[in-house]
Every structure is written in C-alpha cells, then in structure tokens.
Amino acid sequence: MATEAALHYTAAEFVPIKIEGLKEGDTKYWCRCGLSKTQPWCDGSHKGTGIAPMPWKVEKTQEAYYLCACKQTKNAPFCDGSHVKAKEEIGERAVKCKNKYNHKDCKMCTGCGWNPKLQF
Ligand code: FES
Numbered sequence: 001m002a003t004e005a006a007l008h009y010t011a012a013e014f015v016p017i018k019i020e021g022l023k024e025g026d027t028k029y030w031c032r033c034g035l036s037k038t039q040p041w042c043d044g045s046h047k048g049t050g051i052a053p054m055p056w057k058v059e060k061t062q063e064a065y066y067l068c069a070c071k072q073t074k075n076a077p078f079c080d081g082s083h084v085k086a087k088e089e090i091g092e093r094a095v096k097c098k099n100k101y102n103h104k105d106c107k108m109c110t111g112c113g114w115n116p117k118l119q120f
Pocket of ligand 1: 014070073082084
C-alpha cells in the first residue's frame with residue numbers, strides 16, 4: 001500500500017474558502033482528501049482512502065483565514081495559489097493514471113486525484 005505522501009488528493013473546489021471566527025488555540029481538522037461535504041473541515045469522508053485529515057491549531061485570532069479547498073497547496077491548510085493550475089494538473093494526471101479504467105467504481109482515485117464530480 002502506498003504511503004500517504006505518495007497519494008494524490010482530490011479537489012473540493014478551485015477557490016479558497018474564507019473562514020471567520022477562529023480563535024487562537026482552536027484545534028480544527030482540515031480535510032486533506034477533498035471529499036468532505038463540510039469544507040474545509042473533515043466529515044469522515046476520507047475513510048477507505050488511506051488519507052487522514054490534518055489537525056491544525058489556530059496560531060492567532062484574526063478576522064479571516066483563506067483555507068485551501070483544492071487540496072493541492074504546499075502550505076496546508078492555507079491557500080498558496082495552487083488552485084490556479086489544480087484542475088489542469090489533476091486532469092493531466094487522470095489521463096495518464098494507471099487506474100483510469102477503474103475510476104467509475106471509486107469515490108476518488110488517490111493515484112491521480114480524480115473524483116466523479118470533476119469534469120475535464
Ligand atoms: S484553494 Fe488550494 S491553493 Fe488555493
């Protein structure tokens with residue numbers, strides 16, 4: 001089985017999510033897989049994917065945080081602008097994915113980041 005570092009995450013959206021009201025010291029569980037219906041937070045949808053949510057302790061109280069929803073950021077849980085190319089990159093991986101013929105039977109493909117809601 002692949003380690004989580006070798007897995008690809010799928011995108012929930014291709015724009016960051018603005019979150020207000022977080023307080024210093026709050027602990028949140030940021031959805032890592034991209035399947036949660038309560039973005040950007042984990043709702044347990046990752047079960048069976050081999051991917052776990054990322055615990056995040058809020059460093060400071062501030063008006064708003066812009067958290068990544070494309071799940072391709074290199075600075076989780078924050079948006080780093082990776083969403084600009086995320087759809088294209090997932091699409092390119094999906095075309096080359098060795099599991100592409102099994103995509104219709106899965107909720108997401110950790111080999112490329114494809115999920116049934118993404119249209120290319
Ligand atoms: S939403 Fe993922 S990097 Fe911006």
